[in-house]
Amino acid sequence: MNNQTVNLLATHMDEAYQTLRQRLNGLSDAEFLWEPVPGCWSLLPDVSGRWVVDYITPDPEPPPFTTIGWRIVHVATCKVMYYEYAFCPAKLTWDTLDYPHTAESAVALLEEDHSRFKLVINKLNDMDLESFRLTNWGETWPTWRIFWTMIFHDLVHGGEIACLGDLYRELNA
Secondary structure (H helix, E strand, O other): OOOHHHHHHHHHHHHHHHHHHHOOOOOOHHHHHOOOOOOOEOEEEOOOOOEEEOOOOOOOOOOOOEOHHHHHHHHHHHHHHHHHHHHOOOOOOOOOOOOOOOHHHHHHHHHHHHHHHHHHHOOOOHHHHHOEEEOOOOOEEEHHHHHHHHHHHHHHHHHHHHHHHHHHHHHOO
C-alpha cells in the first residue's frame, strides 16, 4: 500500500521536532525559569508542593508572556494529552498530570512524547489517517489532524523558545 501521506507527516513531524529540539541543547535551569518581564507565566509549586503551570481559562486576551520553561512544558504536556486521548485510554487530566519543573526533566518528557508519536505514525497507513480520534476536550478529529497539530505546535512554540533563548543569551552575555 502506498503511504505517501503518512510518510510526509512523519517526515514533517521529525523536522519540526528537530527544529525545536536543537534549540534546547545546553538549556540551563536559569534560562528555563528566566522571567523576561514581570508577571509572566511560569512553573511553580502549588500548596501541596506539586509543580503546576500558571494558567487560567478562558485564555486571556492578549495572552500573557511566558517563560521558556512554561513554553517547553506546554508543548510537552500537550503532546502527553493529545497522545493519551487519541491513542490511549483517555484517563489523564490536566489536574493529574505530572509537570516537569527543570530543564532536564522537561526536555526528557518532550523526547519521550515525540518518541511515542513516532512509534504510532510508523504503524499507520494512509487510510488510518482518516479514522477519528478523541481529543482531551471531547471533540473527535481525523488522525491526520492530530499529527498536523503536533507539527504546527512544535514549529510555533519552537520559534518562540528560540527567540526567548536568543534574548536571554544576549542579556546575560
